[in-house]
Amino acid sequence: MLEQLLIFTRGGLILWTCKELGNALKGSPIDTLIRSCLLEERSGAASYNYDAPGAAYTLKWTFHNDLGLVFVAVYQRILHLLYVDDLLAMVKREFSEIYDPKRTLYHDFDDVFQQLRKEAEARAEEMKKSKQVSQPISNNMGKKQGQVQKSGIQGGNKKKSSGESGNDGEDGENLKGRKIENGHTNGKNFAADRLPSMGNVNGKENVSSNNGAFDVNKLQKLRAKGSKKVDTVTNKSSKEEPKKKVTKKNRVWDDSPKESKLDFTDPVGENGDENMVVVAADEGESMMDKDEIVSSDSETEEEEDAGKDSKIETKKKGWFSSMFESIAGKANLEKADLEPALKALKDRLMTKNVAEEIAEKLCESVAASLEGKKLASFTRISSTVQAAMEEALVRILTPRRSIDILRDVHAAKEQRKPYVVVFVGVNGVGKSTNLAKVAYWLQQHDIKVMMAACDTFRSGAVEQLRTHARRLQSHVRSGGISLVKNCAFTVEFIEIPIFEKGYEKDPAIVAKEAIQEATRNGSDVVLVDTAGRMQDNEPLMRALSKLIYLNSPDLVLFVGEALVGNDAVDQLMKFNQKLADLSPSTNPRLIDGILLTKFDTIDDKVGAALSMVYVSGAPVMFVGCGQSYTDLKKLNVKSIVKTLLK
């Protein structure tokens, strides 16, 4: 059953909750959703899973951006509630009608919600029934059926708009009859297919999609009966429904003037013909779309060569209307309006070396936050999208927690414990080099540093570290003489001890001994250097996980190259994944921070920073940007964002 349904403003005030459902939620799923999903630019996702002791919820949400409202539904994960998406959409539609920014109590919405919920449940029932007709259930097939149902809902969502556009063009009754027939025939086919083998995937999908479409029509009937606003409701829904959940295909389907039926396996010849027509029409339409895109995208260009164009009439109209729109402010932004601007933005991000997956997700999230919003006067879509993206980027790159390591070191000092930092990463990204830079930086703040050479694998690793330690000593001595003059002890303090046990030893044990040694000789910070490893190398990852588990460091620092592109996502995901999976403890340590190296080599391709932060949620704590010990910086969020959007 539905656990809870909330409506709240983006400002955080709860406007309405369902009182009948009033069983208290365990934990705070809503706050967690907002903090770890909506504010992390992951709102483009379909649902969010919340885990707490004694509770496993799935949350679904939808935005009304123009009014700044958020609708969230919470239900038990084990129940695959099929009607939640529809219910949310209906609630959104109904609530936005009665919403008034000054009002904070909506008791009268209780009844409306009850009705909506009944409708949605009835619809879900209907869907189940139609499944049962088409497929007599044997008990042992129950589980499989559940899966099909799930895909059915997805299919239904996708195909929703197709059903609607059909409704516009054709007589509703007629259509319904035909759809039912389709469902039946296909269902039979399906059952027949399924008995011998589970092979025919196509058949399956067709069944589910048909059922979905059929159901939407049914819903409209119900609604028409219920609220006695036949015309407005159908119109509105046909306008609004496709807006919320659309793949790119859908938009094209929506525009198609005739009924678009997706079932190509249908044996009726008539339908086949119709399909052909639809396809042809679609191609024509999309060309038109392209034209529009150009006209809205580059006004200035057009101004110049307006005279030359062959289709001067349509062009001029486009220009005037876009001018008018930019002055008057467009009514409501739709996904289709945003698409060209988002596409351009995505391309730009990708040229800056942002991983494709990340760019895609970001654009989806920005689209979700803009859809349905009013465009302010004197602004263009592209600039609005850009501003939204800039805000999103700043939000992502701003660290979630404090990255003041010195403060943490002092805190650890008070507890008389050394502060342990473990450097992890793939081969050759510069772990040891940047470890030395961090050591230098810490040393400058009068912190006693100790290095632990836990790279017991690669030959020369220990010697490399020892060389760094020796150079750092002399570095400080020669560079800091004026500082040292005042007190003679400083020189003693500034030596960097290095803890090593040679090669072929278990790094976890070496690290453990190093930490013990540091406690004994009063070092404040232990910097643990580990061997580089590829993220897919299971035995090495297991060793790393053991090292982290045994020593419970205060900071696990992932060292990553700024040169990396799409692989950044894979690296961080796998590292986090492996650390979580291979750890013996139930509450494993993940990556706490990122050190970005070779930042001076990449010019304006700073995308890796964004990819890494987005994937791991960990902040960039240091940026290595050169060959000398002083070349360690903090990430400048503003300049990164500027570079990304340049």
Next chain:
Amino acid sequence: MEKDGFEQLKHQVEEWVREAEKLVHQIPQTQLYAAIGVVLLTIFFFLLVRLFKRAKPNTIVLTGLSGSGKTVIFYQLRDGSSHQGTVTSMEPNEGTFVLHSEINKKGKIKPVHIVDVPGHSRLRPKLDEFFPQAAGIVFVVDALEFLPNCRAASEYLYDILTKAIVVRKKIPVLILCNKVDKVTAHTKEFIRKQLEKEIDKLRASRTAVSEADVANEYSLGVPGEVFAFSQCQNKVTVADASGLTGEISQLEQFVREHVKA
């Protein structure tokens, strides 16, 4: 054909211009001057109003960590009720209104502009937008769950207290200990001491950092002495409140002190 179309358009525009000129000539000169005068006057007036508005900041900014109860306090100030509860804010709440407790008072009362800025650390950059108009900053602290959040809270407070604009304009800061209706809540004296202690440590670690990470423009307090809020150039006070029960009289007093009715 394209050129024809273009020419045609040109002709039409020229015709329109000619007609407009004629119209202008028909109007008597005095009227024309009068019209221009009126336009100029209105522009001047608007500029004056704007300047006037800028000169007197009337914004009270509510800040603090996420979950400390800023949104509840915002609605307490506005409507005198916390409604049905709140969730984590994603956007600032803004409003210009007469405080709920003063609605029944006689005479004309100047409304207050109050902004509730989300406390989530990802949304902190938004805070800077509101400082230029700020007449006062309210830093809300959760008195119930104070100790686990002590460090984060003092870091945030340190950042605010060292912002150049806050120091330069001497914007008064009120540290508001929320949720004191609960039995286990800490006292405001305890919270003040803990915050001072933490900020003292922060000062040590932050002023020592190299140029690369100097984010704070001003250093706090007197060097060599233990930090206390009284050393700040701007006035820092501490008060109690309870957002849920609506016990916010000390806050209202602060608001009225800095935004004159």
